[in-house]
Amino acid sequence: MKVSVVICTYNREQHIERALESLIPQTASKEDYEIVIVDNNSTDSTPERIKNFKKKYPDYHIQTAVETNQGLSFARNKGIELAKGEIISFIDDDAIARENFIEKIISNTEKFPSHYAFGGKVLPKYEKEKEPEWMSPYIERIISIVDMGDEIKSFDKTYPVGCNMFFRREIFDKIGKFNTNLRLRSDDKYIFMKIKEAGYEVLYFPDVVVQHFIDDFRTTKEYVIKISRLNGKSEYIRLDTLDAQKNIKKFKRLIDYIFKVNASLALWFIYALKGEGIKGKMLFLSLWNQLSGFINPGKVKEY
16 A cells, blocks of 8 residues: 555534545556545534445545544544555545645655655635635645645745645654644644654655635634634644753744734735735734734633
8 A cells, every 4th residue: 555645524524525535536546545534523424424435435445433532633643543555645624635646645755765754735725716815925824825836845944734744654653643732733833843853854745736625714814813823822832842942942932923923013014005904914913813822822722
């Protein structure tokens, strides 16, 4: 088995079938990959839809499991335990894989046998087919957009997002699995920072592409504020799990947040001069609430 594609899901009845169906008409041979579906205690019709999907394609390699510990990191670790592939790929339950998605994972990773961690391109598919007016390059990752161009390169100052990331399975023996203290956000950042700290380069492959469905509610100010606070809280938790240098690193991160908040005020002014003040406002709100979540993590609700 060359590739295991892991989809972790929780109450996503409106999306899960579309995500799973995108993994069927692949240009790669069905003997080269498997689909691993981990249900994280869904209470809607998601379990039934998973069951029907597996019945619909009996000649495909499909594994299903339930992870009773609540949290995405628990579900991802369950997927790692179940996966049989040399490469373990993660996509979200609201993602749509291109038809050559698995073929490109195989061909690209074969070209770089000494690398262990990778990410691909994530393009948005908005529910209303229109980009929100507040979107800017500074805030794209709030809804997991990743487009670093059309050349293979290193994730130097950033990292892949959980919607389209893949690994050689042995990397988890080297650096451990996902941090289960990070149940909703930043477990992808945690694992890639660990990989980088261990001295491994993380590569971007532009032709490994998924579309990420963006519901309307995810383009509202309320959602941006909520996710930004969760990001700040998750960053605090991530740093709190580090070694004896954690307090120094948390202080440096605090200074970084403060700097970015002030820089966003300047960008807000520049955007306003161009008649795009909403872009500056949302950037400021995002960074301000990340700072707030980082300073007061105990006040941020996860569910």
